[in-house]
Amino acid sequence: MRVLVINGPNLNMLGIREPGVYGRRTYEELTAFIESAAARIGVSAEIFQSNHEGAIVDKIQSALGRADAIVINPAAYTHTSVAILDALKAVALPSAEVHLSDVRERESFRQLSYAGMACARSFIGLGFDGYARAIEYLKESIENHNT
Numbered sequence: 839m840r841v842l843v844i845n846g847p848n849l850n851m852l853g854i855r856e857p858g859v860y861g862r863r864t865y866e867e868l869t870a871f872i873e874s875a876a877a878r879i880g881v882s883a884e885i886f887q888s889n890h891e892g893a894i895v896d897k898i899q900s901a902l903g904r905a906d907a908i909v910i911n912p913a914a915y916t917h918t919s920v921a922i923l924d925a926l927k928a929v930a931l932p933s934a935e936v937h938l939s940d941v942r943e944r945e946s947f948r949q950l951s952y953a954g955m956a957c958a959r960s961f962i963g964l965g966f967d968g969y970a971r972a973i974e975y976l977k978e979s980i981e982n983h984n985t
């Protein structure tokens with residue numbers, strides 16, 4: 839099983855950006871965490887990060903025929919991007935949303951998730967672990983549907 843993991847804007851600044859919200863671990867540490875979680879779970883993961891909405895839309899479209907599932911943390915685009923929602927709906931791959939911080943406890947403008955409308959589940963406020971939980975969930979749900 840192949841999982842495409844997409845991270846949106848400013849997540850490359852992890853470790854530097856708002857450590858009180860996002861912690862002190864870096865983006866490189868996040869990608870290493872995702873790679874080792876994927877290996878433990880038994881899936882292959884491609885990890886992509888972009889600060890550009892169109893690049894994220896292009897990447898989602900490119901998953902068609904190349905990935906079995908998508909894990910996405912669209913970052914700020916979560917709350918604004920109908921284009922990312924539409925791309926997820928267009929490819930119609932099993933998808934899960936991740937947020938490092940607990941957006942439910944944050945500002946009102948973070949309460950709406952467009953991408954989440956195309957995702958089977960959201961893993962919110964679990965830090966890095968949210969990515970492992972999302973990969974596990976997608977693997978189990980694909981296996982269960984196939985049996």
Ligand code: DQA
Pocket residue numbers: 847848849911912913914915916936937938939940941948
């Ligand atoms: C985030 C939450 C978003 O509201 C924010 O814009 C981010 C990161 C998270 O992982 O907690 O950039 O998606």
